[in-house]
Amino acid sequence: MVRITQWRNKCIGCNICVEVAFYRWRISTKDGRCTLVEGIESKGLFTAIVGDDEYEINKTAAKHCPVKIIRVEKMKS
Ligand code: SF4
Secondary structure: OEEEEEEHHHOOOOOHHHHHOOOOEEEOOOOOOEEEOOOEEEOOEEEEEEOHHHHHHHHHHHHHOOOOOEEEEEOOO
């Protein structure tokens, strides 16, 4: 499994993560920031646990995020 985290308050809504992994990220029409699909919020940090098949593509999204607020890590089983 893979854990994706996002510090959403610092998102600038650039859309890059959506272009890279459209099924995992959506720009909110309410505030223009990006939402982590199936993300659960805790103290401003959003977390989603996803399958290993999403690791590489979300790593790419994290790498290209201009404000570096996405983290992607493999979880120990
Ligand atoms: S790449 Fe980063 S700054 Fe851009 S929309 Fe996604 S989370 Fe927000």
